Amino acid sequence: MAVFEYNALNQSGKKVSGIIDAESSSAAKGKLRLQDIYPTSLNKIESKAIHDTGTSKSLFSEIDFFSRISSSELSMITRQLSTLLSAGFPLVKAVATLVPQTKTKSMEKVLSRVKDAIQEGSSFAKALALYPRVFSPIFINMVNAGESSGTLEIVLERLADFTENKEESKKKIQAALAYPVLMSFIGFGVLMILLTYVVPGIITIFSDMNQTLPMPTLILIFVSSFFKSYWWGILLVPILFSLSIFSIRRTEKGAYFIDELLISLPIIGNLLVKLIAARFTRTLASLLENGVPMLAALNITKSIAGNKVIVELISKACETVEQGGELGEVLGQSDNFPYLAAQMIKIGETSGEIEKMLEKTADIFEKDVQSAITAASSLIEPLIILTMGVVVGMIILSICLPIFEMNQLVR
DSSP: OEEEEEEEEOTTSOEEEEEEEESSHHHHHHHHHHTTOEEEEEEEEOOOGGGSHHHHHHHHHHGGGSOOOOHHHHHHHHHHHHHHHHTTOOHHHHHHHHGGGOSSHHHHHHHHHHHHHHHTTOOHHHHHHTOTTTSOHHHHHHHHHHHHHTOHHHHHHHHHHHHHHHHHHHHHHHHHHHHHHHHHHHHHHHHHHIIIIIHHHHHHHHHHTTOOOOHHHHHHHHHHHHHHHHHHHHHHHHHHHHHHHHHHHTSHHHHHHHHHHHHHSTTHHHHHHHHHHHHHHHHHHHHHHTTOOHHHHHHHHHHTOOOHHHHHHHHHHHHHHHTTOOHHHHHHTOTTSOHHHHHHHHHHHHHTOHHHHHHHHHHHHHHHHHHHHHHHHHHHHHHHHHHHHHHHHHHHHHHHHHHHHHHHHHO
């Protein structure tokens, strides 16, 4: 089967472009007309070694050596590609135009390979699929839907919006948590310095006097000695804990247990479930809006859920939807999915506007999570300062108590 690149007009007279597979140029034109797309130019792309298994493997493995490509760069390239296609550029030429404009060598190499793959007969979506570490399943499936419908430039613009919104939400959450985390590290560092360097020097004076010391001072001496002798062990504990969690998560049962434990935690679990629900509904809405079938869209969102319990729930929803059931009904029966989100999905299914309701649901839960994190961070900051004040106050009190007792003896 041959591959053709086309420039065409849709029903509203807007210019569209893309790639289509067909037996011949007349068959390609017939396929496009069935989609209410009327070609103005149709060019056959010669098929070459891209279909060879060995070549595909080498292209796939080469990306393993590339450095990580940021979401912001991918979003920028996607938007620029959409603009070029809207201006009437053929796909190959549009991709070739962007190659020298990339910020990193990694993206330049990827785009060059994608351009070559298209020229050798692959569709745009298949060319992107060679690099799963750069282009997510959501990205590839939406591009595939855009090619099939002849609305590739519109889909790319939506993908750019989707990526930018996702990155913006992530940055807001990171910004809200950055200061409390920094304060925690600084506070712990100050405490370590006090207990390992400052306090031992002062307490040595009391130890040499052979005087009975008050209980708070004895406790401080013990804690200080422990920190000074085993500071490496204290630093090693979080590392060992992280390695243990990583090892447990590598097993199917272990990963499920940890994910179930996380979403059952008070406050944190509730926030995590809302965050997953926002990500799920936002992604599903974007896929459905761009023509991806419901079952395929659910399978894609399952891969980005990030929680084994929710993945199991979405898998159950896939089976129900495949048998003619309703998505909202399945989600509403689970205690691990927000009730409000399930009800809004039900309303969307009943009204036939599920995409809009999914978008609204995502908006609600994203704002809810951001507000909760901002409120929590505003409480954590004074709590950290208060805790540090209490700890430092106890240290000072433990040092001063023997001094007060010595003054009484002198009198």
